Amino acid sequence: KLEKIWLTIGIAMLFVFLAVLGVSAFAMGVKPPSEHHHQIDPAKVKETAPFDQPGIHQTGEKRFEAVMTAFTFGYAPDAMEVPVGSTVDFMVTSQDVVHGFEIPGTNVNMMIVPGEVSHVSHTFTQPGTYLILCNEYCGGAHEFMKTTLIVK
Ligand code: CUA
Numbered sequence: 001k002l003e004k005i006w007l008t009i010g011i012a013m014l015f016v017f018l019a020v021l022g023v024s025a026f027a028m029g030v031k032p033p034s035e036h037h038h039q040i041d042p043a044k045v046k047e048t049a050p051f052d053q054p055g056i057h058q059t060g061e062k063r064f065e066a067v068m069t070a071f072t073f074g075y076a077p078d079a080m081e082v083p084v085g086s087t088v089d090f091m092v093t094s095q096d097v098v099h100g101f102e103i104p105g106t107n108v109n110m111m112i113v114p115g116e117v118s119h120v121s122h123t124f125t126q127p128g129t130y131l132i133l134c135n136e137y138c139g140g141a142h143e144f145m146k147t148t149l150i151v152k
Pocket of ligand 1: 071072073098099100134135136137138139142143145
């Protein structure tokens with residue numbers, strides 16, 4: 001008789017445990033994504049730091065951060081320069097529609113989606129003038145959308 005009571009309690013505990021597990025898994029599943037700090041209102045890019053001041057700045061020895069915006073039809077800043085051997089951390093968002101961000105001759109190739117911040121890093125070991133081009137059709141002057149990074 002006593003064993004039966006203990007068995008019933010044991011099974012009840014097991015169910016409670018499973019229920020708690022299920023509820024917490026569900027709660028975790030419905031939690032909003034933690035990428036919220038990457039969201040940005042495209043219409044307010046020009047007023048939102050750090051994109052209110054696009055530009056390139058040094059963050060370490062031979063390391064730079066390029067804060068950039070893409071728009072129809074261009075990029076800000078419209079020219080950048082770094083010493084040979086520098087690693088550049090690009091941080092790019094769009095002010096309007098989907099744009100591309102490609103640096104021919106490197107493996108840098110990403111999509112710039114309005115509302116999101118895209119990141120890519122590249123080390124420039126060869127001097128030269130690197131074109132940064134849009135490779136996503138974005139309107140009439142799409143093919144003229146570009147900026148440059150001078151490495152010397
Ligand atoms: Cu921007 Cu094509």
